[in-house]
Amino acid sequence: MNLISTDSSESLDYVAPPAQFVGWATLLMIVASMGIVTARLCDAPPLRSANDRSRWCTVWALVERNTYQIDEIRQKKGWDTIDIVRNDGHFYSSKPPLLPRMVAELYRGLKRVTGWTLTEQTEAVTRSLLFLINVVPMGFALWYFSGLVKDYCRDPFGQLFIIACGCFGTLLIPYLTVFNNHTIAATAFFIALPMTVRCLALDGQQYWRFAVSGLLTSFGICNELPAALLGLGFFAILLQVSVSRTLFVFVPAALIPIAGFFYTNHEATGSWKPFYAGYGTKTYVYEHEGVPSYWSDPKGIDQPRDSTPYYLMHCVIGHHGILSLTPIYLISLWGWIWPRYFWRSRLWVFQCLGMALTAATLGFYLTKTENYNYSGASVALRWMLWLTPFWLLAMFPVLSRWGRFATFRGVAMALLAVSVFSAAYPSNAPWAKNWIFQLMEEAKWINYTDPTPPFKQKHFTWIGKLPTGELQPDYWIRYGSTSAIGIPEEIEFKDAGPAPNGRRLVSVRLSTAGQTTSEVMYLFDVARFNAGMPVEDFLLGRQDGEKPSEADLLFFRGMPRKMQYLASRTRYEKTPLRTDAFRCQVGYTYVTEKPENQLPRQIVRDVWYCEEVPFGTLKWEERVQDGKTSEVLVRQLWQPIAAGRYFDRAAESEF
The missing domain is CATH 2.40.360 (YmcC-like fold)
Incomplete structure (x- = not known):
């Protein structure tokens, strides 16, 4: 069964590189993009968000106290977080522990070499580690993905355009300056996708590609659990290429991160289930020392208040809209819905997979009505960002067909300009309102603020109440x-x-x-x-x-x-x-x-x-x-x- 088109006009042979300048331009854009991210990282204050602090608390606790419990570190000024759960009388990060455990080992090595600690040299340590886990891997992933672009997008303009989108026009870029799971997962998929494509293109000749595909796909899924369908998709595709290499190379490699995920989860929680599987239970909703947890009564945008149609609208074309903030994906949508481009694409099976994953992921979050918060105080729908490689892939057939037309190029560049602006608008951290959200707030089209609880009576004095009844000596x-x-x-x-x-x-x-x-x-x-x-x-x-x-x-x-x-x-x-x-x-x-x-x-x-x-x-x-x-x-x-x-x-x- 051929899952990549064998049409004579679109053979499986790799397309020869167009002009030499495309390769140099690609390298220049990747270096420039990661250079800009590094500059922002060096300028960004550490521990800006509860999301970051939750993971950093675990990293500190693992290295300094050999525990996942973060009771001690959250007492330190500037380290407390709302992304915590309470279990067996102790506080833990609500985030899956695999990634913090891996970063903790990097921190342990950095500490031994430099003597730096997270609490004393916070900026130096966090920036160094984020550079190692975010910037360097993403730079390599973009370079590797660019090979797929040059192989399967026939138009030189289209090649440069897609690479420019990846370097400057996606909302993954702002997250590279913070400790998060979304860029980690996307980085893994930026490599796993072309690796899987080449397993098919080479008819399964190189078994190591099956191993890398399985390892990175699984690792990405462990950092973005809704991507589990991607693993099933790649598994089904590769079975058509080689049953033996899929079962005995892809699957065993995929089991390595999965084993790490469950091992660290059990080590941290005493259970195979991650903490956030208990959202809404007593691990999230509790009162400790007179203070109810944040998730007992979420505030602002974290408080679900929108209907499903309204929420869907804002997720697609509204204040957190995939298409409104990053209109480059209108080209991706065109590549999906126009049969002439879709079915004749050499990568049609991956186009089908990308479209199905997008619909399934968005549909899944639409069912979680208790979590209608647009992924919190953030510039983007964070939980959709792992699909970025597939959205860029969907542009291939459209740009191959229309990239040579000046009018199309002009429109495409305009879409890219808006997308680049959205990605660049948060100056040094993604934990902020995006520009569309701010404009809508200023126009009073949206309002996610909580009303101030009114006083039950007027107060003209700073005395709150007076005693009543008989004399109360202890009053x-x-x-x-x-x-x-x-x-x-x-x-x-x-x-x-x-x-x-x-x-x-x-x-x-x-x-x-x-x-x-x-x-x-x-x-x-x-x-x-x-x-x-x-x-x-x-x-x-x-x-x-x-x-x-x-x-x-x-x-x-x-x-x-x-x-x-x-x-x-x-x-x-x-x-x-x-x-x-x-x-x-x-x-x-x-x-x-x-x-x-x-x-x-x-x-x-x-x-x-x-x-x-x-x-x-x-x-x-x-x-x-x-x-x-x-x-x-x-x-x-x-x-x-x-x-x-x-x-x-x-x-x-x-x-």
């Missing part, structure tokens, strides 16, 4: 801070019991350098406070009957004049008070003042309202900023240092 909290001139200060609030007519007495003691400077008993109208009325309405005065002074009003407002505190984000704050974090809803307010003969200044106060502590405020920060530049002139943070009791966390914030 007190003390805050500490350091003044702008370095003097320690404290504020203590304490319940002093109920007063007639639904009022409440609260003791407020101020201390400086360990000495009490004032202690005042204030009288509050609890009903007015709970109704969200301004300080002037609920602060009735002092216990001795004295009306509240302007200084008293200023103290409880936190502002020179009446200002409402606006709701902001929910945060889980760790404090020295206890192991578990406190759930807080942050509120803020500000006022701009223009003192006479002085520059304008802005007074800002952020408050962490918290129902779990007495008086409903965990901490607050006050800042004085330049009214024009927002430069912080003075900053003071007040944090809790002791409390009489804590309250259970409600299902929803009380505020």
